[in-house]
Amino acid sequence: MMAASKPVEPQSGSSLPRWQLALLIGTPIVLGVGAVYLWNRNKTKDSPGKRNGERTTPEGSASPVQGQDGAANRANRELEDMSPLDRAQGAKNKGNKYFKAGKYEQAIHCYTEAIGLCPRENQTDLSTFYQNRAAAYEQQMMWTEVVQDCTQAVEMNPRYIKALFRRAKALERLDNKKECLEDVTAVCILEAFQNQQSMLLADKVLKLLGKEKAKDKYKNRDPLMPSPQFIKSYFSSFTDDVISQPLQKGEKKDEDKDNEGEAAEVTESSGYLKAKQYMEEENYDKIISECTKEVESGGRYIAEALLLRATFYLLIGNATGAQPDLDRVINMEDANIKLRANALIKRGSMYMQQQQPMMSTQDFNMAAEIDTRNADVYHHRGQLKILLDQVEEAVVDFDECILLRPDSALAQAQKCFALYRQAYTGNSQSQVQTAMDGFEEVIRRFPKCAEGYALYAQALTDQQQFGKADQMYNKCIDLEPDNATTYVHKG
Numbered sequence: 001m002m003a004a005s006k007p008v009e010p011q012s013g014s015s016l017p018r019w020q021l022a023l024l025i026g027t028p029i030v031l032g033v034g035a036v037y038l039w040n041r042n043k044t045k046d047s048p049g050k051r052n053g054e055r056t057t058p059e060g061s062a063s064p065v066q067g068q069d070g071a072a073n074r075a076n077r078e079l080e081d082m083s084p085l086d087r088a089q090g091a092k093n094k095g096n097k098y099f100k101a102g103k104y105e106q107a108i109h110c111y112t113e114a115i116g117l118c119p120r121e122n123q124t125d126l127s128t129f130y131q132n133r134a135a136a137y138e139q140q141m142m143w144t145e146v147v148q149d150c151t152q153a154v155e156m157n158p159r160y161i162k163a164l165f166r167r168a169k170a171l172e173r174l175d176n177k178k179e180c181l182e183d184v185t186a187v188c189i190l191e192a193f194q195n196q197q198s199m200l201l202a203d204k205v206l207k208l209l210g211k212e213k214a215k216d217k218y219k220n221r222d223p224l225m226p227s228p229q230f231i232k233s234y235f236s237s238f239t240d241d242v243i244s245q246p247l248q249k250g251e252k253k254d255e256d257k258d259n260e261g262e263a264a265e266v267t268e269s270s271g272y273l274k275a276k277q278y279m280e281e282e283n284y285d286k287i288i289s290e291c292t293k294e295v296e297s298g299g300r301y302i303a304e305a306l307l308l309r310a311t312f313y314l315l316i317g318n319a320t321g322a323q324p325d326l327d328r329v330i331n332m333e334d335a336n337i338k339l340r341a342n343a344l345i346k347r348g349s350m351y352m353q354q355q356q357p358m359m360s361t362q363d364f365n366m367a368a369e370i371d372t373r374n375a376d377v378y379h380h381r382g383q384l385k386i387l388l389d390q391v392e393e394a395v396v397d398f399d400e401c402i403l404l405r406p407d408s409a410l411a412q413a414q415k416c417f418a419l420y421r422q423a424y425t426g427n428s429q430s431q432v433q434t435a436m437d438g439f440e441e442v443i444r445r446f447p448k449c450a451e452g453y454a455l456y457a458q459a460l461t462d463q464q465q466f467g468k469a470d471q472m473y474n475k476c477i478d479l480e481p482d483n484a485t486t487y488v489h490k491g
Contacts, residue, residue, distance in 0.1 A: 088117035127156035146170035272301035341371035409446035
């Protein structure tokens with residue numbers, strides 16, 4: 001372009017000025033040249049587009065229009081001389097400039113041009129152009145187009161991490177969790193589990209899929225009483241649960257009251273007291289029917305029977321049967337506060353399983369209001385907040401539970417896990433190490449707490465300490481073989 005704006009010298013082969021040429025060639029020739037010049041000048045005075053008598057270009061130079069045409073022709077010739085791949089790369093580079101300037105429509109146009117120009121055999125370059133266009137589509141939240149372009153890129157380059165991860169994010173937006181998990185898992189493997197961003201997405205999607213699967217299974221499964229070990233573990237997560245306590249002095253018949261420290265054999269007609277006896281005998285299948293007898297007969301333990309029956313409905317997966325009983329207990333103004341708070345905790349947990357976090361939170365908050373010194377409220381609300389990724393608030397709840405119940409192994413273990421998640425998501429290696437040391441302290445103080453080993457194993461797996469993680473899982477399974485996977489799911 002610069003060459004086009006320079007004056008064009010006469011094609012004489014000499015660089016001498018005209019006055020020197022006149023001396024060399026002679027005056028007659030110069031006069032002749034002058035006459036030709038004047039004749040040409042007069043001829044062009046009346047040409048269209050020229051002003052009267054005004055010269056529009058320097059003497060001896062080409063006109064601007066002619067120069068520009070020449071430059072355009074040269075550019076076209078240069079473009080024709082370029083290979084298709086070079087032309088495609090040029091279009092891509094132009095698209096990159098538009099992308100950086102936030103002009104995504106123009107960028108998409110350039111990347112599309114690059115895709116059209118690129119020879120099909122240049123698979124690596126072509127996959128890059130598709131991936132770049134997907135990035136521009138991503139900025140415009142055109143998720144279907146992102147998936148389509150990333151798919152093209154991955155078909156040409158199966159180990160293309162950028163395209164795989166971008167497709168995973170778009171699939172998440174499209175609520176296609178299964179395929180999203182497949183892509184992000186491939187990314188984690190290709191990156192040797194070194195990229196925290198992809199690992200966090202995998203963790204998030206895995207939890208969401210787990211919740212969906214659990215909800216479907218919970219809703220569709222046939223009522224089935226879990227194992228005695230599972231039931232005992234479930235009740236051990238409550239420290240202020242009246243219905244899980246052994247028969248007390250006031251619950252026994254007169255002739256049994258001499259043995260106050262022992263569980264008594266119940267012979268009276270109270271369905272609730274019979275249900276409690278069956279609990280101590282681990283004869284769980286008869287509990288719901290005995291509680292029903294207590295409720296229908298209008299006995300003195302209606303609130304307790306309703307809560308116990310609701311609890312076993314929950315254990316067999318019958319939330320529809322459990323909710324009316326829990327509602328009745330919660331609305332009994334004259335019932336024991338501990339019973340009402342326990343019913344709120346269990347209904348809140350049920351709502352969380354049904355993916356109704358707002359209603360779940362309301363129940364936990366109400367339980368904390370009516371029974372401020374109930375450690376179970378803070379323990380179970382802390383678990384809810386971990387699931388909601390409200391990790392800092394979860395730590396506060398676990399601290400409150402530990403303050404009320406310093407010997408609560410479950411709260412200690414879950415607090416460590418909450419601190420670990422907080423450090424891991426914050427990418428603080430020093431805090432991660434502090435949390436790992438906390439797990440060591442928990443399993444030292446509470447060597448029979450299966451959840452401590454399970455949660456520690458999960459953290460060790462995140463840190464790729466697979467050998468030690470296996471040891472922790474095995475200890476968890478040795479302690480409570482029925483509950484190991486349940487503990488990990490709760491984490």
